[in-house]
Amino acid sequence: MNRSSRFLSILYVLTSGLLIWTAVLQYRYGPLWAGLLFTAAGAVPTVAVVRESVIGDLRRALTELTARPRRHGERLVDTIVRGELGAACCDRWWTSLGTDHDAACAHRARNSAA
Structure with missing residues (x-):
């Protein structure tokens, strides 16, 4: 996580804490609907913290992928596609x-894409 992501995460956690504290005050002294609203609003910054960590993980993965040695003339796109095809379960x-598997596939459980 870089400095700006860390700063944003700290800001999100602080905002979430203050919104939850406001929700507690609303539950005690205010209308119930306002308490529910502040509780829901307190969850939003938590989602933002998770998002920042996912973005950091993606940046690290991209850095590792670009630093990896490639064959002569191979593009980064080729490396990504090769990795995705290698992670595929089977041709079917x-x-x-993702709804069917080959008869010889080790992961025969039917997964619905719907």
Whole structure:
């Protein structure tokens, strides 16, 4: 996590804490609907903290991917596609959008894409 992400995460946690404290005050002294509203609003910055950490993980993964040695003439896109195809379960799974598996596939459980 870089400095700006860390700063934003701290700001989000502080905001979430203050919103939860406001919700507690509303539950005690104010209308119930306002307490529910502040409780829901207190969850939003928590989602933002998770989002910042995911973005940091993606940045690290991209840095590792770009630093990896590639074959002569191979582009980064080729490396990404090769990795995705290697992670695919089987050919039928790939062509049926994750709903079917080949008979020899070790992951035969049917997964619905819907």
